[in-house]
Amino acid sequence: MFRHLEASGRFHRDTGFGRLFHPGRVSLRENIPSNSLHVVIEGNHIAAHVDRVSPLGLRPERPSRYSLRRAAAHNLDGMAQDFVRLVRGRQGDHRSALDCEWLHELSPDLLSEADLLDRATSAWSVQVEAQVTGMLDETRLRGALRAVLGDRHPDHELLVVPCPEESDLDAARTQLQGHPAGLTDWPPLRAALARHPAGDLLMLNINHAACDGFDALRLLQAIASSYASGTAPEAPFDVPAVYELPVRPASAPVSVWAARYRSAVERLRDLLARPAQLAVDEDRDDPGFGFHLVCLSAEQSRQVVSLDRYATSRSFLLAGLHRAIGEWNAQHGAPGRRVGVLAPIDLRPPDWPEGRIGNFSVTARVSTSRRHRRDVGSALRAVAAQTIRNKRTRTGIALLAGLERSGLLPLWSKQSRVVLQPVTRNHRVDTALLANLGHLEEAPSFGERAGETVHVWFSLPARTPMTLCVGAVTLSGRLHLVLRYPRRLFSADAARRFGDCLVDQVTGSGQLPRS
Numbered sequence: 001m002f003r004h005l006e007a008s009g010r011f012h013r014d015t016g017f018g019r020l021f022h023p024g025r026v027s028l029r030e031n032i033p034s035n036s037l038h039v040v041i042e043g044n045h046i047a048a049h050v051d052r053v054s055p056l057g058l059r060p061e062r063p064s065r066y067s068l069r070r071a072a073a074h075n076l077d078g079m080a081q082d083f084v085r086l087v088r089g090r091q092g093d094h095r096s097a098l099d100c101e102w103l104h105e106l107s108p109d110l111l112s113e114a115d116l117l118d119r120a121t122s123a124w125s126v127q128v129e130a131q132v133t134g135m136l137d138e139t140r141l142r143g144a145l146r147a148v149l150g151d152r153h154p155d156h157e158l159l160v161v162p163c164p165e166e167s168d169l170d171a172a173r174t175q176l177q178g179h180p181a182g183l184t185d186w187p188p189l190r191a192a193l194a195r196h197p198a199g200d201l202l203m204l205n206i207n208h209a210a211c212d213g214f215d216a217l218r219l220l221q222a223i224a225s226s227y228a229s230g231t232a233p234e235a236p237f238d239v240p241a242v243y244e245l246p247v248r249p250a251s252a253p254v255s256v257w258a259a260r261y262r263s264a265v266e267r268l269r270d271l272l273a274r275p276a277q278l279a280v281d282e283d284r285d286d287p288g289f290g291f292h293l294v295c296l297s298a299e300q301s302r303q304v305v306s307l308d309r310y311a312t313s314r315s316f317l318l319a320g321l322h323r324a325i326g327e328w329n330a331q332h333g334a335p336g337r338r339v340g341v342l343a344p345i346d347l348r349p350p351d352w353p354e355g356r357i358g359n360f361s362v363t364a365r366v367s368t369s370r371r372h373r374r375d376v377g378s379a380l381r382a383v384a385a386q387t388i389r390n391k392r393t394r395t396g397i398a399l400l401a402g403l404e405r406s407g408l409l410p411l412w413s414k415q416s417r418v419v420l421q422p423v424t425r426n427h428r429v430d431t432a433l434l435a436n437l438g439h440l441e442e443a444p445s446f447g448e449r450a451g452e453t454v455h456v457w458f459s460l461p462a463r464t465p466m467t468l469c470v471g472a473v474t475l476s477g478r479l480h481l482v483l484r485y486p487r488r489l490f491s492a493d494a495a496r497r498f499g500d501c502l503v504d505q506v507t508g509s510g511q512l513p514r515s
Contacts, residue, residue, distance in 0.1 A: 005039070012056055012064040029056055031064050053077045125205040126216040127177050127291070127459045127471070127482065130224065130444050134451030136193060136200045140227055147232035148222045149187045159192040169196055170291065173203060178288050181207040189219075199451060208359060208461055213435050213471070214346050215357035217458065221444045228447035275340030275367065275431050277466045278325060279332035281494035286487035292495040293457055294481040300507045301479040305439060314436045315387055317472055318343060318366055319379040320506035321434050326373040327505070328498055336370045342433040344460070345391065364390040365430060435460045436472040443475055459484040470502070 005011050005028050012018075014027040021027070022040055029051075030037040036054035040047045055074040057067030142155050159176070163169040172194050181188045188207035193200060202223070206216050222233055296304070304320075305313040318341060325339050342363040372382040435458070443453040459471030459482040466489050471482040481502070485495050 011039075018066060029054060029064075031056065031058060033058060033070075051077075124208045124461050125177050125181060126208050126211055126213055126461070127173075127203075127205065127457065127484065128213075128216040128220050129173075129201055129203045129455070129457040130220055130446075130453050131196070131199050131201045131455040131457075132446055132450045132453050133199045134449065135195075136202065136227070136446060136450055138193060140230070141193060141202065141223075143230075144223050144227035145191060147226045148219065149189070157189070157191055159190075161192055161194050163194045163196045163201075169194055169201070173291055174288065176203050176205050177291070179205070181205050199454065201455075210359065211357050212346075212359045212361045213344065213437055213458060213460055214348070214361065215359075217437055217440075217456075217473070219357065220456070224444035224446045224453070227450070228445055274338075275365075276325070276329055276334065276337035278431060278468055278489055279329045279334045280466070280489055281332070281491065281497075284488055284491065288487055289462075290485050290487050290490065290492060290495060291459070292483040292485065292492070292499050294483070294499050294503060295455065296479040296481070296503065296507065298477050300503070301474065301477055303507045304479055305474050305477075312384075313474075314343070314438070315380060315384045317436055317470075317506060318383045318387070318434055319368075319376065320502060321432060321470060322366075322368045322383065323373050323376070323379055324498065324502040324505045325431055326368075326370065327501055338367055338369050339373070339432075340365045340367045340430045342366075342430050343387070343390075344433075344435050363433070366390070430467060432468040432470065433460060433462055434470045434472070439474040456480060457482050462486065468498075 006013055010031055011028040012031055014022060014029070018027060024042065026041040028039045028041075033054055033056075034052060036051045036056070038049055038051050051074060053070065053074045055066055055071035056064045057070055058064055138158070138160055142158050145158060146155075161168075161172040163172055172192060176190060176192045179190065181190045188210040190205040192203040192205075194203060202220070204216065204220060206219065211219070226232060304316055321341055322339050325341075326335070329335060329337070342365055344361040344363045346361050366383055366386045368379055368382050371378070373379050437458055440456065444456065445453060453475075456473050456475045457471070457480055458473050460469050462469040462484060466486060468486075468489065469482075469484040471484065473480050481499070483495050483499050483502075485498075490498065
């Protein structure tokens with residue numbers, strides 16, 4: 001790894017003066033003036049973060065070296081960040097965006113379960129499911145999994161679970177999603193076949209470090225197609241190394257100083273008005289996550305995803321979620337605070353090659369105040385304006401771009417992109433996450449003998465103990481919502497009541513302006 005970073009020509013390795021700051025360690029700084037990736041390695045420990053101001057003075061056609069002026073600016077910037085953390089009572093926070101160790105002397109079986117960020121009861125997983133009206137053949141499904149994922153997919157990874165009651169189905173889902181899919185062996189995926197009276201379900205748990213929601217859906221569609229046809233795709237899915245990618249994240253079309261100004265304003269706003277957390281319905285000490293599934297009727301769905309609105313369904317769902325959180329908190333005696341919801345943005349270009357999967361989305365915060373949430377129109381205008389701004393300035397891309405330039409991208413490193421957002425500085429300040437896969441032009445088809453695919457469910461993980469994730473996908477004109485909630489936050493009944501509140505906000509809000 002040392003040789004690879006140095007040979008890339010993109011990094012300056014500390015010598016002389018630089019070693020005073022990192023005695024006994026290997027320190028490598030990216031050769032760019034701002035948003036520079038800094039990697040520090042000591043033994044089997046690695047830490048990395050992005051410096052907004054690099055202390056290096058760049059010299060054309062000559063090796064980089066430390067500049068006293070830039071080192072002073074670098075230190076002042078760090079002191080300012082430390083001061084903000086001190087005022088906010090977070091002085092114990094690490095500066096690192098990535099901080100971990102790798103292990104040397106464990107067996108392969110134990111290593112496969114040694115996920116760096118997973119917990120046994122709250123795996124960092126993408127949930128994606130499909131339900132058919134008929135039955136899926138176990139042997140044929142195993143063959144489809146091997147065809148799509150390659151011969152390295154072991155047969156025992158497919159769990160077959162009888163689920164005669166809805167409660168059994170809920171338990172099977174919770175069990176599958178509550179245990180991590182290992183990263184050390186391909187594929188980082190666990191699968192279950194749930195036998196249900198209304199039709200079988202294929203459930204997938206995919207490690208979020210290796211796959212985002214967009215590619216999780218592609219995997220599901222490929223497995224269904226292979227099952228229906230009995231043939232393999234042209235090439236098994238694979239996770240490419242960063243230096244093999246055909247595209248690079250583009251820099252934001254704003255100046256460095258403009259980006260710093262926006263970051264400073266955001267941090268000041270966090271200091272003065274930290275985003276609210278969802279109000280706890282009752283004190284609980286129950287680890288892990290629960291899932292509440294809602295399928296809107298065709299008429300209800302048309303109110304959300306109809307094409308003649310002046311805003312997209314994504315913005316409409318965001319506005320509805322903001323208002324639902326505001327109403328829920330007001331009912332629990334906590335009205336008026338600012339709400340911050342993260343929304344993923346897909347970085348793939350239209351000509352993204354088939355067969356390559358990964359985590360190539362970033363999240364950006366969309367905030368509303370009590371004033372914004374006073375009516376639907378105000379909430380929608382506030383949300384739509386921020387969504388447009390985030391796309392234009394490519395909010396949240398700095399850390400991803402830094403990792404991409406470094407060439408240092410084992411699977412686990414992608415998890416840091418979610419754990420420490422470049423905008424929020426700490427993922428715990430956000431109230432919720434909304435991930436919308438949009439409208440599926442065609443349902444994943446497992447063939448005539450399996451019956452029609454009537455439901456597709458999807459959600460992303462929410463790392464913090466009090467953060468809710470809402471996953472959305474529209475299939476056959478019906479909007480499917482998954483509320484993935486920490487059990488410390490909601491009981492099953494509380495999740496149902498919050499789901500009802502969310503549905504009311506997105507379907508019963510009256511007429512909106514039309515284009």
